[in-house]
Amino acid sequence: MKNILKSKKGLSTVVTTLIILVVSVLLATVVTFYAINITTNRTQTENLYISNTHVWYNTTTPGWAEAAFVLKNTGGKDVVLQKITVSSQPSAWTDVFYNASKITISGDLPSTGTLSDGYTVTPTGTGATALTLQAASGVITLKSGYTLVVYINQPGSVGQMDVGTSIPVAVFTANAYWSQEVNVEAAQ
Numbered sequence: 001m002k003n004i005l006k007s008k009k010g011l012s013t014v015v016t017t018l019i020i021l022v023v024s025v026l027l028a029t030v031v032t033f034y035a036i037n038i039t040t041n042r043t044q045t046e047n048l049y050i051s052n053t054h055v056w057y058n059t060t061t062p063g064w065a066e067a068a069f070v071l072k073n074t075g076g077k078d079v080v081l082q083k084i085t086v087s088s089q090p091s092a093w094t095d096v097f098y099n100a101s102k103i104t105i106s107g108d109l110p111s112t113g114t115l116s117d118g119y120t121v122t123p124t125g126t127g128a129t130a131l132t133l134q135a136a137s138g139v140i141t142l143k144s145g146y147t148l149v150v151y152i153n154q155p156g157s158v159g160q161m162d163v164g165t166s167i168p169v170a171v172f173t174a175n176a177y178w179s180q181e182v183n184v185e186a187a188q
Contacts, residue, residue: 047075050180056187067155068109071148081140083172089156097133
């Protein structure tokens with residue numbers, strides 16, 4: 001036993017290099033799998049689809065503007081809408097009215113002219129169901145598989161000079177934001 005401990009022989013340079021190389025590759029593999037697991041779990045579970053997006057400005061009633069869109073949660077988990085912006089301006093929750101349901105909106109959304117809690121809107125198209133809007137009092141939770149119809153009173157800083165131009169409408173959640181460009185329309 002004494003001879004082994006007093007022996008001056010050690011591992012060769014080649015063997016030492018191979019050990020360090022194998023350990024480095026194993027460590028890099030573990031880190032890579034962890035990163036892939038984190039990114040795929042977050043992106044696969046949250047998926048929103050924005051459609052039927054409109055922004056109207058009434059040229060006969062200066063200062064009146066309205067935005068509307070349909071938001072479908074096609075992901076595998078419920079999401080919390082933390083902020084909605086129109087033309088990069090956050091909308092106050094007191095100006096947001098919505099209806100959450102499992103129905104599919106096949107028609108288009110009409111301009112309302114006035115928004116209030118309990119206002120009923122009927123999308124265009126055959127067999128469209130009337131939807132009762134409720135006022136948002138803060139963040140909005142959208143369940144997986146549900147559709148959200150959103151109307152915004154006086155969105156962003158939309159003005160008469162914006163009619164015919166393209167502006168972004170965006171929805172922000174904890175993990176991502178979802179945006180769609182839309183042309184500002186003149187309201188009838």
